Amino acid sequence: MLRRLLAEQVRPHLASLAIALVAMIVVAAMTAATAWLLKPAIDQVFTERDPYWTMMIPLAVVIVVVIKGVATYFESTLMIGFGERVIADTQIRLYSHLIRADLAWLHDMHSGRLISSFLFDATLLREAVTKALTGMVKDTLSLIFLTGVMFSMNWQLALIVCVIFPFVGLSTRRLGRKTRKSSAKGQQETGKLTTILSETFEGARMVKAYGMEQREIERARLSVDTRLGHLMKVVRARAAASPTTEALGGIAVAVVIYIGGSSETLTLGTLTAFIYAALTAYQPLKSLATMQTAMQEGLAAADRIFTILDIKPAIEESGDAKPLQVNGGEIRLDAVSFRYASDKTALDGISLVVPPGKKAALVGASGAGKSTLLNLVPRFYDASQGSVKIDGQDVRDVTLTSLRRSVALVSQELTLFDDTIRANIAYGRPEASQAEIENAARNAAAHDFIIALPQGYDTAVGENGVKLSGGQRQRVAIARAMLRDAPILLLDEATSALDTESERLIQVALSELMRGRTTLVIAHRLSTVIDADVIFVLDHGRLVEQGSHAELLARNGAYARLYATQFAVEATA
Known part of the structure; x- marks a missing residue:
């Protein structure tokens, strides 16, 4: 799954990521340089009062922080933009796949489940790619540079610090497994909750008519509480990662202070710089532990998204398909x-x-x-x-x-979009002129009621035409088919x-429309x-x-x- 995630979400953006990687390397190097500068600052500036180093160290600090600040800016803007692009690309890809999917498959999948993947899973995928994958690169680089500083100062103490790394890895791996499992269950419940919301909002009239508000509230509460239970497991796993790493790091630093303080060969500057590097190193180590849980959430989301994207439509064009020629x-x-x-x-x-x-x-x-x-x-x-x-x-x-x-279709399952009447009639022919739209509406016995509306053809119909009566919605749908002007x-x-009168008018209009078709x-x-x-x-x-x-x-x-x-x-x- 991780390999596919890298191939499909990361590879298309390698150019911008390469620039971000350079910025990350610079940030990591400057972080290590800050720790390294502490040794001469204490030994040469504060202890020996060397005028050369008194001039050079402050200058070096200014240069380091400026370079780090500029690199951090570029790295942050590039990675945030990359993350938003990942969401946009994933959502476009999902929507394109779903809108072209077979009707049979779409009818088997509730819209709430699909909306959940479209909105929530795509966001979790961004977290995995930006904060986890790229954050791991940044923090790993910082860890490598800081470890290098520690070894350059005292390799024995550096080994003591590094002993703790495997224990951090084992801890984060265990927490990551828990996170992925709980995150998957949480997102499944998010899909169920989205389904409940979609059904009850769309069927609000029926809910009220049967006095079932309390039942639906209880159903929503059960789903929310179940989802909360799964998400809290994720929260606890994430929360445990940081203090666990911090505690292990604290033990290592305590050992370093004890041994270093007992040594007669280490200067104050060396010991201070080493401790600072060790403490600074545990910040990216702690971040890596937290990111592992975010990564597992993202991988669970990627699994759900790729499951949808992997479904191949049964209704596809053959390789040698030709345009239909209608001759009658x-x-x-x-x-x-x-x-x-x-x-x-x-x-x-x-x-x-x-x-x-x-x-x-x-x-x-x-x-x-x-x-x-x-x-x-x-x-x-x-x-x-x-x-x-x-x-x-x-x-x-x-x-x-x-x-x-x-083909022009008018179905008993009316579908009007939350747009103007003009846009709904012209749905099959968006380039149609106003005169053509009005002519279709007249033939569908819809023109008179449309011009009587406050905004006429610019009147918004609401979600699925809720602002129109059933007969009005039907006539707008028939006008859309008339404007389509298809041979079948x-x-x-x-x-x-x-109603009887409208049906009589429509039958006359349909008779004219059907002529020659x-x-x-x-x-x-x-x-x-x-x-x-x-x-x-x-x-x-x-x-x-x-x-x-x-x-x-x-x-x-x-x-x-x-x-x-x-x-x-x-x-x-």
Whole structure:
């Protein structure tokens, strides 16, 4: 994991890191130089009162601190910028991967888990790369230079100090293992908490309607407390690293003071400089111990991020994919079967043809496979067996961009973005003019209600269109499909949220939109597809009937029973 982290996050920034490394070396050297200057300062300046050294030592101190200050500035700015770049690159990479991921995989993953990785794991990754990896380089260099100063003064005392290093390493390694395990559990719980927040804020109306506020508060409290428990283990591990190292270092310094104080060969300057170097050396040693825990947190986060990035989408373009050429828009399914990951069969050996420029309807009971079949056309899913073709071209052999540019979709699952009405209508064609946007809105019976709003087309719709009524949201979505002006139109319960008057207006607009376009419609109300050129009746993933409305009624089969049942329900309503 560490090797991959270095390869994917550090290697692209080697140039700036090389400059930062030079700055780190300078900082470490100047730290050691400060300790070394203490010996002549005490022996030659304070003890012997040498005028040469009285002039040179202060000058050397000024030079050292200025050089160290400049190097520290460059090292800090470069590393902070590098850390922020790591977060940005990781988040962009994650988002790009997720937005291109298969719908099936996205539906299996809760958005809260993904948001947790996007926000929190990326931040922990920065801590690992900047504070841990680069901090380790800086502190290790300081430790090496300071150790060199100690050996140059008295190698016997230096060995005593160095004896403590392995014990510090063993201690930090044990604490690091605990940190990584607790951090992984803490971030898992962060994902659960983000899920709870996402669900309850989005479903606040339902929570209040059923009086479940207290239950949701308890659920959130349990998640917060569980997360806190894991994070406190990380805090305790981090907190233990510093005093453990400090205690071991204190013992070593105490031994040095005792032996050095008993020696008759060591000058005061040498002993003072050595003790200062030893004390200074334990600061980077202590930092290294603390950074080990940060490193383990970052590696745990990297593991979660790379797990997501390693998932390969099943829906990919073939190497020789060509742009789709639509010459009429015939949709043909040949012996198509589809199974979900759970091995549930949604479609079983379906063969059908939607003639170019005609309107076809998919009808059947809930769970018959209508939406699944519709999703195969723009390749949201791939058929498990068989083929889906548009004008004789297998959708798996054409580029995804050209395929989806040829399709306009209006779904019962309305999606509006927290932007203006204008931006939502123009989502599929951001370059569209105001006149084109307004024309699409008029055709969708949306223009009148839009201009009645305070800011008209510049009115913000709120999160998922919460500021609009259900019917208004549906009409904005239909206007978006109209503006798309694609040769193939997919309507999945496109008028389900409309009142009778709005539905009448929309049906007139849709009839105009469907003229000359191949249209595949899923409709719960059979009255809206009576005029379809062909109706396909699905039952438990099988195609059981097909024909016009009149032909299917005359056949007195599955469609006739559906129609009679719905007509009876509507008559008694």
